[in-house]
Amino acid sequence: MKPVISDEELNAFVDDELDAADRERVLAAVATDGALAQRACALRLTKEHVRHAYAEPPAAPSHARPTPAWRALATALLVAGAALAGWTARDRALESASPASRHADSGHVILHLADREAARAETVLDDAEGLLLAARESGRPMVVELVANAGGLDLLRAGVSPHADRIARLRAEHANFTLIACGQTIERLRERGIEVRLLPGTRVANSALDQIVTRMGQGWSYVRI
Amino acid sequence: MPILSLLFHSRQWRQSLEAARPGLYRVAYAWCRDAALADDLTQEATAKALERGDQLRDPTRMKSWLFAILSRCWHDHLRSRHPQQDIDELAEEHLAGDSSPADDFERRQTVARVRTAVARLPVGQRQVLTLVDLEEFSYAEVGEILGIPIGTVMSRLCRGRRALRDELLRAEATTPLRRIK
Numbered sequence: 140m141k142p143v144i145s146d147e148e149l150n151a152f153v154d155d156e157l158d159a160a161d162r163e164r165v166l167a168a169v170a171t172d173g174a175l176a177q178r179a180c181a182l183r184l185t186k187e188h189v190r191h192a193y194a195e196p197p198a199a200p201s202h203a204r205p206t207p208a209w210r211a212l213a214t215a216l217l218v219a220g221a222a223l224a225g226w227t228a229r230d231r232a233l234e235s236a237s238p239a240s241r242h243a244d245s246g247h248v249i250l251h252l253a254d255r256e257a258a259r260a261e262t263v264l265d266d267a268e269g270l271l272l273a274a275r276e277s278g279r280p281m282v283v284e285l286v287a288n289a290g291g292l293d294l295l296r297a298g299v300s301p302h303a304d305r306i307a308r309l310r311a312e313h314a315n316f317t318l319i320a321c322g323q324t325i326e327r328l329r330e331r332g333i334e335v336r337l338l339p340g341t342r343v344a345n346s347a348l349d350q351i352v353t354r355m356g357q358g359w360s361y362v363r364i
Numbered sequence: 365m366p367i368l369s370l371l372f373h374s375r376q377w378r379q380s381l382e383a384a385r386p387g388l389y390r391v392a393y394a395w396c397r398d399a400a401l402a403d404d405l406t407q408e409a410t411a412k413a414l415e416r417g418d419q420l421r422d423p424t425r426m427k428s429w430l431f432a433i434l435s436r437c438w439h440d441h442l443r444s445r446h447p448q449q450d451i452d453e454l455a456e457e458h459l460a461g462d463s464s465p466a467d468d469f470e471r472r473q474t475v476a477r478v479r480t481a482v483a484r485l486p487v488g489q490r491q492v493l494t495l496v497d498l499e500e501f502s503y504a505e506v507g508e509i510l511g512i513p514i515g516t517v518m519s520r521l522c523r524g525r526r527a528l529r530d531e532l533l534r535a536e537a538t539t540p541l542r543r544i545k
Contacts, residue, residue: 199403
């Protein structure tokens with residue numbers, strides 16, 4: 140008598156959901172029963188068809204996002220009590236992302252950007268804004284200093300920075316947000332005949348490295364983006 | 365809780381969410397076959413995930429958790445349009461075919477045919493089938509995502525695949541084959 144293999148079982152076989160014993164039983168049955176083998180084949184083919192059909196879904200129509208993810212994030216960070224307990228739970232579950240996160244919370248943070256990559260520039264601003272909002276909401280003192288050098292300097296260059304408006308807004312909303320440009324990077328650009336104008340309120344340090352070393356000596360937390 | 369460590373975890377969290385987006389969008393599209401709606405659903409699910417990060421107790425289950433949120437977003441959308449009906453039994457009756465340029469026609473035709481067949485499945489079957497086939501979730505995970513028993517997952521998958529197989533076989537039978545003499 141042929142072993143009875145149900146459709147459910149055959150699907151589970153195709154999806155690799157059977158335990159070893161059941162798989163063996165189905166394999167043996169498939170080997171001796173041509174019709175069953177054909178059914179299994181048809182199911183596998185159907186599965187492949189579905190995968191293939193959505194391998195390249197049409198591109199999402201791009202429309203402006205009125206509420207960017209970081210705003211939802213800032214809100215999420217600020218939800219009191221329960222949310223914080225959740226973050227703490229995840230804190231324990233995940234490993235620390237960087238040694239800097241283990242630093243005591245000095246309330247002084249230096250964010251360092253040395254790269255012109257668009258995603259990083261956005262990240263540094265998201266982080267700055269997230270920190271500033273979280274600090275304001277929780278009533279904690281906080282100073283965030285953004286230090287830019289090399290390709291990162293573009294973020295602070297007037298006429299070049301794609302985020303000039305957002306930076307202006309952040310500065311207007313948060314007196315505790317400061318911008319530092321690397322003097323050496325500016326020097327190098329000028330040597331190459333490139334005119335460098337900085338966004339309003341940007342201060343120039345001798346070099347990004349100097350500034351970072353000084354701040355870390357003062358107990359600031361350092362975050363490289 | 366030091367504010368700075370919130371920053372690190374939030375960044376990690378944001379990155380995981382970004383990484384999950386293409387998969388969410390693909391499945392959302394398979395469910396609703398509407399790129400704009402799929403994008404909205406993905407966006408909505410991601411925003412909810414950001415807001416409710418605290419509800420995820422076990423980070424290793426993030427993926428199923430995200431798809432469960434996506435599924436609830438879609439069900440809410442369907443319920444708002446079909447308040448009287450059983451969502452799981454809903455199926456698209458009239459669907460516009462994909463317009464396809466002449467080149468690459470055959471491949472596109474197959475793709476369009478499968479997408480149409482998937483869209484004709486009742487919502488419950490469509491969801492189970494796409495979660496298993498596109499995201500390779502286990503039956504148990506799919507049960508968790510959709511909040512249904514594993515037996516229901518199996519029977520819906522079984523019926524869905526059977527309907528799809530029959531549909532594709534029928535389509536093949538009606539498509540004239542070019543034969544080489």
